[in-house]
Amino acid sequence: MSAKNQEYDFKWCPGCGDFGVRRAIEFALKEFSATKSIPIEKTVVVAGIGCSGNLVHLIEGPQPFGIHGIHGRTLPIALGVKMARPELNVLVVAGDGDFLSIGAEHIGPQAQRNLNVCVVIMDNGVYGLTKGQSSPTAVTGQITTSTPYGKVEAKLNPLALYLSLGVSFVASGFSGKPRELAKLIVTGMEHKGFAIVHVQSPCTTYNDSYEFLKGDPKKNIEPALYDIPAAHDTSDIASALKLAQAPGMPIGILYHAQDSEPLETRLETMKKKAKARNTQELVNAFNI
Numbered sequence: 672m673s674a675k676n677q678e679y680d681f682k683w684c685p686g687c688g689d690f691g692v693r694r695a696i697e698f699a700l701k702e703f704s705a706t707k708s709i710p711i712e713k714t715v716v717v718a719g720i721g722c723s724g725n726l727v728h729l730i731e732g733p734q735p736f737g738i739h740g741i742h743g744r745t746l747p748i749a750l751g752v753k754m755a756r757p758e759l760n761v762l763v764v765a766g767d768g769d770f771l772s773i774g775a776e777h778i779g780p781q782a783q784r785n786l787n788v789c790v791v792i793m794d795n796g797v798y799g800l801t802k803g804q805s806s807p808t809a810v811t812g813q814i815t816t817s818t819p820y821g822k823v824e825a826k827l828n829p830l831a832l833y834l835s836l837g838v839s840f841v842a843s844g845f846s847g848k849p850r851e852l853a854k855l856i857v858t859g860m861e862h863k864g865f866a867i868v869h870v871q872s873p874c875t876t877y878n879d880s881y882e883f884l885k886g887d888p889k890k891n892i893e894p895a896l897y898d899i900p901a902a903h904d905t906s907d908i909a910s911a912l913k914l915a916q917a918p919g920m921p922i923g924i925l926y927h928a929q930d931s932e933p934l935e936t937r938l939e940t941m942k943k944k945a946k947a948r949n950t951q952e953l954v955n956a957f958n959i
C-alpha cells in the first residue's frame with residue numbers, strides 16, 4: 672500500500688500527543704529505509720489496542736506492513752514475526768495500558784531473550800480509547816472515570832521497570848518534539864536487541880498533562896521534562912537507574928547495552944549445536 676488505510680475512520684482528538692508520535696515514526700521510518708537501503712515493506716508495525724495502537728492505520732506516505740492484534744499481546748505477536756522472518760524490522764506501537772497493565776507479563780521474557788524489536792510506548796496515564804480509566808502510570812489519588820474517589824495504587828515507574836527487567840536499550844521521549852523523538856526511534860531500531868522508547872504523549876481529553884510536562888512560567892510551574900545531560904554514560908546501568916528514579920522526566924537515551932546479543936544470534940548458535948536425529952533416536956529419547 673502507498674496510502675494510509677482509508678477504511679479506518681478513527682480520528683485522534685485535537686491536540687492528542689499521538690499525532691506527534693506518528694510524525695516521529697514517519698520521520699524515523701523514512702530515515703531508517705534511506706540510510707540502511709531497506710525498503711519500507713521490510714518493516715512490520717505491530718500495534719496494540721487503544722487510541723495509540725490505531726496509529727498503524729494513520730501513518731501517512733509510504734506504508735510499512737501492519738498487524739493490529741489483541742489488547743496486551745503486541746510482544747507475543749512480535750516474537751512470532753521475528754521467529755518466522757528474522758530479517759524484518761519490527762516496530763511495536765502501544766499504549767501504557769496495553770503494555771504495562773494487561774501486557775506487562777510479556778516484557779520480562781522478551782527482555783531476557785533480547786527480542787530484536789523496537790517498542791514505542793505512548794504513555795498518557797489513562798486508558799484513552801475506553802474513555803479515561805486509570806492506568807498503571809496514573810498518579811496516586813488521580814480522579815479518573817474508574818477512580819472517582821482517587822486512584823489507590825502507587826504510580827508505576829516504567830523506565831525503572833524496563834531497566835530492572837534487563838531491557839538492553841531504554842530511551843524516553845516526548846510527543847511534542849517529533850524530530851528528537853524520531854532520532855531515538857531510529858537508534859532503537861538500529862539497536863541489536865530489545866529496545867523500548869517510552870514516550871510522554873498527553874491525552875487532551877482525559878488527562879491533559881502538557882502543563883505538568885512543559886511547565887508554565889506564568890503559574891510558576893517548572894517543567895517536568897528535561898534533557899539527559901550529555902555527560903550521562905548510557906552504558907552504565909546504575910546511572911540509568913538513578914536517572915529513572917530521580918524527580919522529573921528525563922528525555923534522551925538512559926541505557927544502551929554495548930554487548931547486546933539479539934535472540935536470532937543466540938538461536939543460530941544453538942542451532943549449530945543441535946544434531947538431527949533419526950526416528951529410532953527420537954523414540955529412544957522417550958526412554959520407552
Ligand SMILES: Cc1ncc(C[n+]2csc(CCOP(=O)(O)OP(=O)(O)O)c2C)c(N)n1
Pocket residue numbers: 719720721722723724742765766767768769770793795797798799800801806
Ligand atoms: C482483552 C481486552 N480487554 C480489554 C479491552 C478494552 N480496551 C480496549 S483499549 C483499552 C485500554 C487502552 O489504554 P492504552 O493502552 O493506554 O491506550 P490509549 O487508548 O490510552 O492510547 C482497553 C482496556 C480489550 N479491547 N481487550
Ligand code: SF4
Pocket residue numbers: 682683684686687688689722723795799800873874875876877
Ligand atoms: S481520547 Fe485521549 S488518547 Fe484518545 S485520541 Fe483523544 S486525546 Fe488522544
Ligand SMILES: [Mg+2]
Pocket residue numbers: 721766767768793794795796797798799806
Ligand atoms: Mg493510555
